[in-house]
Amino acid sequence: MRITKSRTRPFSVTPQLEPGAPCDLALTKAIQAEDPDALSQLYDRYNGILKALILRVIHNEAEADDLLQEIFMEIWNQAKNFSSQKGKPLGWMVTLARRRAIDGLRKKQAYARAEERLQNETEQQPDAWVHNSTEEEIVLSDTRSLIRKVISGLPPAQQEAIDLAFFRGMSQREIAAKTNTPLGTVKTRLELGLKKIYDGLKELKGEL
């Protein structure tokens, strides 16, 4: 990994904006100055992505809507703690949303219920990482399709391990138990898969 290059070219896959639209950082700074219109614009830009992320974790439409509202309220309340030196606004929002969604899942002890729903949705949902046979039929945005191309290039077992860790908040041991796989194998799958995604996205950055 070329660290020197990384420092000068921060790793980000933020989608392109329409000409003249304020960037995420400008909106975040305006939110820090308590401008509700900035939050409104940020909501319009990212509510779909954040809701998709929440839904991927909790698999419940009504709960996802409630959580989405809570997360944007938290973005409003916590904006003062955001520092652009630590990362991009979208990364911060996604991290926050994922944490809240996984916390919500755990608090409700809904693993079993979600498990069943996930099983059903994995069979039906064309957007799932694993077993995605209808991807060609879906019109994807450029950014999404490029990212998906990187992810879908991984062996299914690596995709599954990353999916369970990122979207379900599972530890290596939990993944090992769920997939009936040795712990060392799970670790290797995660390491290899994440490295491939990381390297692949860095290469793609020029195309985004």
Next chain:
Amino acid sequence: MNFKEFQNQSRLYVIGALETEELEEFEKARKKFGKKAEDYIGECYGLHEAFALSLRPAKSSDAIKDRLMTMVRARKEA
């Protein structure tokens, strides 16, 4: 732990997949590598963006936004 191993662990760390016993070693290495480590971890958080952007956006109801903005404006005026 050398820096290459630290990089591997960092990618697991940002998605919360390090086990408790690995976390301790990771934090030691994080201290040892200092700013270089923090920069790399910061970069790895880009994976969060990528995973979110890999999903097809979901539609949320207009009522959610209305409720949110009402709360935000009320909070601001309070």
